[in-house]
Amino acid sequence: MSALTESLILDGVGVGRGCAVAPVAFVRLAPEAPADEPSPADPDAAVAATQEAFSQVSASLQARADSAEGNLAEVLQATALMAGDASLHADVEKRIREGAGPATAVTAAVAAFAAMFEAAGGYLAERVTDLNSVRDRVVARLLGAEEPGLALTERSIVAALDLSPADTAALDLDLVAGIVTELGGPTGHTAIIAGQLGIPCLVRVAGLSDVPAGTEVAVDAAAGRVITAPPADLKEEFARRAEREAALAGDTEPGATRDGRAVQLLANIGTPADAVRAVAAHAEGVGLFRTEVLFLDATEAPSEEAQSAAYRDAVEALGGRKLVVRTLDAGADKPLAFATQPDEENPALGVRGFRLTRILPELVQTQLDALGTVADESVWAMAPMIATPAEARDFASRAREAGIGTVGVMVEVPAAALRAEAILREVDFVSLGTNDLAQYTMATDRLRGELADLLDLWQPAVLELVRSTAQAGRRLDKPVGVCGESASDPLMALVLVGLGITSLSMSPGALPAVRFAVRQHTVAQCEAIALAALSQDEAGAAREAALALVNADVRDALGL
């Protein structure tokens, strides 16, 4: 169907390991005001036309707000009010009367408010996305163009400059064969959603916008490549790979190395419903229950009873399997209405995670009490953002007092990794959150796509901190797990096992490949792979050195 028969390879950063072949569909970009938009011949008519466009956009947003629920409804409601804002309209009118074209006036007026929000920083800066979506819709109407977005009619690879949470929520996921974005980072919102749903995904794909819509493309997340107009043999290979992945899913035994050392393979979940899916995916339990998901739509902290009910549902779904519950990790990229600190200039370094007990002690206490009422020996609790042994001791005493038998903390602050032995003396276990550990070790914002190379989980400095934490666990004979992105990469999983990690927790879709890779290697082989990676100076070289020692069958079967 396309004139483009030449096959092109575009490089990007893969999320997960999946592959897919389908036509590409672009999320419609917002039309921009033409650079040479003329001054309106009739300013009164132009002002009236922009007013009408603002009212229509405000009404359509309000209609969407009325049919939405929870947090999304509130965001849409506030966005509708922005579209109907008299100050914005007055600014647009002033610009039109000074000679600007209508679309140009709208763009400039919105930019002025956006600059004000951005200068304020933090929470307000994030609202700029909403304000810009008002601009895009109004400008589209003024120019007679279609509203931005995408309605899928066939199974497609969804392509976009970047996808906002609202864009992703609007997609018909049954028709999404893969997701490819030109911007974004591998731990951003889109990547996380795609990973959870097992959708092959690539971010940071340069040159994507030059591919004509409808072109068949092959997405290879494992290799970090998009191949346009793939030749027949490549399509066959991808089909075989998909089959192999299905075959790998046939091994449902508990995780272990070839020589029989157990490595618990667990799932990361956000809701009790996810726990059901984790069991279906043959996880041995849950290594990370992100409880903030239960809170995200709430305007005030859920009551102890409401929380108990949710935790009880998860415990029941798991039927005696291990459940590691992480207490609220609000703040930074996960703002909650009732726990957000509005004045933080540096939210990733601010009052988040366990630090919330300094200002909202009842929040964590209610959560621990709720957990205490349902806790049996399968339920473990851990606190995020622990930096010192004193914080670990504080959390452990609160959790034990609430009746929780096994308590631990997350190791994601480098300070905690460096003093892991002292931390482990206070608690029963630790779990490494490798995404935040990489962010803090490399001083690199997780949301900055252009710095993705620094956030590479193969950075030897990050591996070094994982190693020292795992060694502290072995000295004290206490479990040290990994519940970050690292655990879902089968090659990295071998390194982690070699470093002495005792459990790996990941999105359920990643379990089969990790289970297979671990089962094909002995502890000694894993240790050699880990040593090879650690002896390198660069992330890329570390991965290459590890890969060179991997069993050839595994490399083939997983397309590593």
Added chain:
Amino acid sequence: MPQRQTTIANLTGLHARPAALFAKKAAASGHAITIARAGEAPIDASSILMIMGLGLSHGDDVTLVGDDGSDQILDELVEMLESDLDSVPA
């Protein structure tokens, strides 16, 4: 002209959602009402964008000024600012 002084009670300040509730109420009254943080220029209380841009935080002192006959709506708006807006259902 009637005016009122109060202090922002909402713990998270006047971010998008409470700002929306406030601006909507001010706009629906039909009265010309301004809001100013102590020592700053007043802005239109019916504009969600101006209110968000003001970035009002918990504990900020503000002055509301209305036109003739706006006493009742000013009292209602003050009551709103003195309450825990995050717990008001949408």
